[in-house]
Amino acid sequence: MNVEEFEPSAATPSDLAGYYEVAHAVRVADEPGMPPPTYEETAARLTGPPGRVGPVRYWVARVDGTVVGVAQIQLPEEEANRHLALFNVRVHPDFRGRGIGTALFDAMAAVLRGLGRTSAENPQVVEGGPGEAAALARGFRTVHRAVIQTLDLGHVDRTLWEVPAPAGYRIVRWVDAAPDDVVESYADVRGLMGDAPSGDSGYTQPQWTVAKVRRHEQAQRGLGDEIRVVAAVHEETGEIVAFSELRVRSYRRDVAIQSDTVVRTDHRRRGVGGWIKAHHYRWLVDDHPATRSVLTMTSAANAAMIGVNLRVGFTTSLRTVGVAREP
Template identity: 30%
Template structure:
């Protein structure tokens, strides 16, 4: 596969990053960081090659492949393809990146051709991908709006133009929000106390760092399973993920290999002894100032008791003690998820950017 002097090659992940065969992976990781800085204007979402290496390893739940674009022996682009193995068996998840100095030369299209070929070879009929943009555009101007009518993404952006040209449609827009850490905790304490009072005596919060207690493992896995489809998914053809205790442990082990840590809070319904909600945060040692707010879920039959607010406020209050170097917390929510967005605004999160979810149906 080639375009002019550009060659596209599938990259075989090495056993480690120590040998000469790891050089392409390290260069490709540096390229990812160039793109992250270009998008966000900072290093907050950059990662080391070690972190990306652990994330790129295939496991029993996803097969992960990398394609690299070369100009001579210089890496100028990359494409990542994740193939789910236990659920969403019609789908591939893809990412295409091109070095800013080599755009508009067909590199992205050549990489995308490799992605689509990979998907079809794995009998997949749907491709999904995500792109980011800072919140520095006028949403009333030239924007794309998903079918849900919630959110907007700049139509003139490089990512949007590339996605539309390759036949993708805008399926959803997420809002990226950020919360500074280290301010006066009084407001968070008040929100947590008010929510706990609203929840009443039937509920209690349990928490752990890094590893779920064995006795809660399968219940926690069921919450992760429910989370996969309980949140708004826009026009994405997303099926419920398969989660069990083994997948939770794989997720925890991967994060540990990346030098990461998690802070989890779950809510226990005391009359039944069941977990009915959870929230968790993640941080990596290489980036001690940045925390990511991940899932927050309360089972539908237990909503209306401010359990989500209780969980999130209590977890955020713990950040300064567990991770004293933390400065900023990032989170993503679908624009149509107005309830959770309002909770985040109440907690002090402010818009930082937007993530577009793209989808394409493939023909065999």
């Protein structure tokens, strides 16, 4: 077995195919019912610009020249997260139990120690699966629990989206860039993501300003994502008090990603969250009839948002844990 750092931009087509084969096999084996990655999706993730968290580095493990394990770390750039690295390790099911995952983690850990990162956290491990058992056996601790839910757009009862508007609110929506007249209150509400339950995760949600919103929008455009936002404006104040963001990816238009959803504390329990989500899905199917499903991930402790998702037609597909330890 050979473990080495992997540079996607310099990778051969066979190496990219090998990386994809591992990612596909792991998804099918460990996350049945979840849409497996396509080759185009895998290649786009590897060779495209880094995501919003920070720079990404990759490793592969080979046996007789064949890629049988892959790993990556993301290095958050926000000052509050400079101690942390987010990572994942995946080993082809046919090659498990040979120390490949441990070797990949050890290679990453040496780099993290050199960078002064004192915590390595994998935020998404299938609960009850082989990854969780392996992590706990190697000294990781559970720091967070989450659920992944799926909205099947082809079979959902769309009458669930006929949600009446709460009194005193109106919808504003946009693609890619928030209008100038609401971007300040939008940034304020985005900053409330830090109030969402996160267990003992070492990751701190960033502070949001208008400048950060604009950088985020530019970065997502660089990834080729279409960012669709539905927000609730409080009529009395003219401020955005809730929003829901959804991504339609250029390389995977059949599966949309529901990312952040926030309702300001003083506007909760008024039906605002379900209302803006229902509007989102009606808008999505009108604009993107080829999109078949929406995926979203929510903290298991956030019973209110899980309930909102269920009421608009989501079903729970998977339960995950986050695990962490010193590198």
